[in-house]
């Protein structure tokens with residue numbers, strides 16, 4: 412065989428990734444799909460790519476040089492397992508199977524373990540950037556063994572997006588580390604999108620500006636510290652006019668947000684790890700809330716603030732100042748969301764024994780992926796200065812930003828509450844921030860309650876040991892065994 416890389420699964424993502432690979436110097440790409448027609452279509456449409464089409468797994472394996480390297484681009488779940496099984500049948504020890512789908516990282520850990528027993532390498536790889544990224548340069552988050560990275564690294568570097576001269580790919584860590592990091596990327600993506608949506612809603616309902624006018628606001632924001640792909644496309648979406656009705660497209664789209672599960676995974680995993688990713692969770696729940704039309708229908712009659720008090724709360728006599736406050740609230744909440752996401756990666760790495768360079772992760776997200784932004788440079792810098800930084804938002808740059816933003820942030824959360832405009836991500840981010848910086852938390856009371864009803868014990872601020880109060884007796888305190 413003479414192809415140095417193969418792609419299995421030629422739907423849009425797979426085809427685009429195959430074309431990307433083929434367009435780079437030195438690559439010859441073997442392609443395989445379950446139905447023959449997709450392969451014929453791709454090969455026919457792109458003679459310049461020099462694809463090596465295969466119509467069976469045997470053919471496919473035969474067309475690849477050793478170590479054989481194949482990237483699977485099929486639906487996460489059962490389809491992935493089926494393809495892996497076929498590849499194991501025709502591959503040999505030392506070969507490399509890469510899963511480029513949005514797999515759950517625990518599935519990747521399981522698959523890596525099982526495949527490794529055959530002597531074949533298995534790499535779970537996060538791929539971000541959608542269809543366009545796959546074609547022109549995605550952000551790539553491969554896990555798997557060091558051995559597979561030796562072969563895979565140069566190939567992946569050749570197709571990844573480039574940010575400030577560096578390809579947006581790194582060997583994230585072993586087994587499921589790549590898919591874990593991609594999962595958190597998506598959780599942050601959810602938070603970022605929700606924050607932008609809340610900002611839009613507040614501006615619209617607060618100032619009465621049209622979507623096209625708000626598009627100008629976002630375009631303006633995109634020239635400052637909020638500069639990012641998501642802000643950029645927000646302006647484009649808001650500017651879009653529906654051809655059929657002549658109305659802003661955003662007013663014609665049903666207001667129920669879909670989700671394919673990666674945000675929920677981020678939150679579920681965070682709950683298990685005990686990491687408070689509250690901004691990401693609120694963003695995920697906000698999508699769920701939007702998608703229950705029957706509940707929204709029966710709730711429409713619930714009382715909100717009167718029109719006068721809502722108008723009074725919004726008081727947008729100075730529209731520009733109001734919009735600037737929202738911009739600052741968005742920026743502060745965004746810092747919280749990223750800080751929470753990186754906290755989850757840090758905790759995941761500790762739990763699963765991965766060595767993940769957090770600064771490098773921020774660096775490979777600067778290009779190609781959905782959350783790409785200048786802002787990520789600040790995160791790389793923060794971890795470069797303090798690799799073991801326990802809370803990202805305490806890095807000096809972010810402290811400055813939060814110091815500048817916090818008064819406006821509080822105003823915006825208060826205004827939204829008084830006006831009856833939901834801003835779950837703005838408010839939960841602020842609550843997280845205030846929770847973190849609190850000198851004392853009412854967690855002490857929770858401990859008292861737990862000890863009261865379940866003798867769960869507590870610790871004291873003034874001496875070592877574990878204590879229990881005899882609540883149902885004479886209420887004296889005894890030393891207790893530590894039962895948490």
Ligand code: 6PG
Nearest residue numbers: 539540541597670671672673781
């Ligand atoms: C990416 C995206 C990509 C996909 C999301 C969408 O990084 O390229 O995150 O993976 O668009 O899975 O997720 P939802 O359908 O759940 O919004």
